[in-house]
Amino acid sequence: MADVRLLPETFDPGAELAAFTAHHKNAGGIVSFLGQVRAEGDVEALELRHYGPMTLPGMQALAAEAGRRWALGGLLILHRHGEMRPGDPIVLVAAAARHRRDAFAAADFAMDHLKSESWFWKREKTAAGWRWIEPRPQDHADKARWGQAFQHM
Amino acid sequence: MTARLVFLGRLEDVAGTPDLDVEPGPLEALLARLDPALAVELLGERVRLALNGRLLNDPGGIVLTDGDELAFLPPVSGG
Numbered sequence: 001m002a003d004v005r006l007l008p009e010t011f012d013p014g015a016e017l018a019a020f021t022a023h024h025k026n027a028g029g030i031v032s033f034l035g036q037v038r039a040e041g042d043v044e045a046l047e048l049r050h051y052g053p054m055t056l057p058g059m060q061a062l063a064a065e066a067g068r069r070w071a072l073g074g075l076l077i078l079h080r081h082g083e084m085r086p087g088d089p090i091v092l093v094a095a096a097a098r099h100r101r102d103a104f105a106a107a108d109f110a111m112d113h114l115k116s117e118s119w120f121w122k123r124e125k126t127a128a129g130w131r132w133i134e135p136r137p138q139d140h141a142d143k144a145r146w147g148q149a150f151q152h153m
Numbered sequence: 154m155t156a157r158l159v160f161l162g163r164l165e166d167v168a169g170t171p172d173l174d175v176e177p178g179p180l181e182a183l184l185a186r187l188d189p190a191l192a193v194e195l196l197g198e199r200v201r202l203a204l205n206g207r208l209l210n211d212p213g214g215i216v217l218t219d220g221d222e223l224a225f226l227p228p229v230s231g232g
Contacts, residue, residue, distance in 0.1 A: 051161055051224060053206030121162030122230045132163040133230045 002063035002075040006056045008082050013092045020076045020094050027073040027096035031103040033111050039086035045125040048090070050081045055119040062113050066095070069109065070102040077110060081120070109146055116143040156217035158183070159224040160195075167194045180215040180223070201226045 003020070013034050021030055037046050050056075063075050076094040084090060091114060095106040116139040123132045156177045160168040168191050175183050184192045194200070202212040203224040209215070217223055 049162060049165075051159070051203075051226070053222070053224075054203060054208075054226075057206070116229070118229065119161075119226065120229055121227065123163075132166070135228045135230045 024096035029100040031107045032094035035091040049121045066106045070106040112142040156221040162227040
């Protein structure tokens with residue numbers, strides 16, 4: 001049911017969403033979220049590192065948990081790793097369901113956990129060089145909205 | 154006979170390498186042979202450990218054997 005991919009190269013969010021939508025004609029609603037590299041300030045590039053034995057398995061466990069919590073027809077989770085430029089897509093989540101509330105909730109849940117509880121490390125490049133980004137307290141507060149029952153990490 | 158230490162995120166910069174092959178044995182003994190500045194970072198309160206891809210809830214008393222991979226995971230900052 002879930003299509004979960006960790007991508008080393010850029011992807012076309014429009015084409016991916018169109019393919020997902022075409023594949024889930026029975027769904028009454030599809031909710032999607034696209035995260036992209038902000039074009040602001042003096043950030044020239046962003047890099048996401050992952051850890052092979054854990055990052056993709058963790059994303060698959062997250063998708064399985066979303067499938068247990070909500071009645072979904074399908075779930076798409078695409079996440080980049082490697083170096084990206086401002087405007088590049090980072091993450092695409094789409095949830096298909098008979099009823100919109102399940103789709104909204106599942107996409108929201110998946111994003112909060114991808115941000116706060118998936119095995120990615122981020123650094124930014126400016127004229128001064130590369131700098132590792134520390135987690136934001138807000139990401140953990142967002143995750144806490146969903147309770148403590150699920151710890152896939 | 155080797156085990157591998159893997160340093161994720163900023164720990165790679167501290168270590169100066171993404172991974173390091175070491176003699177198997179107790180973790181305490183392995184850490185004692187590293188640069189003390191690196192060992193202090195690896196033992197940081199917010200650093201989690203994973204042995205062969207599985208997160209450890211209690212890293213105390215770990216002994217690495219031939220072929221083991223121990224990863225040091227600082228707080229994540231993804232998405």
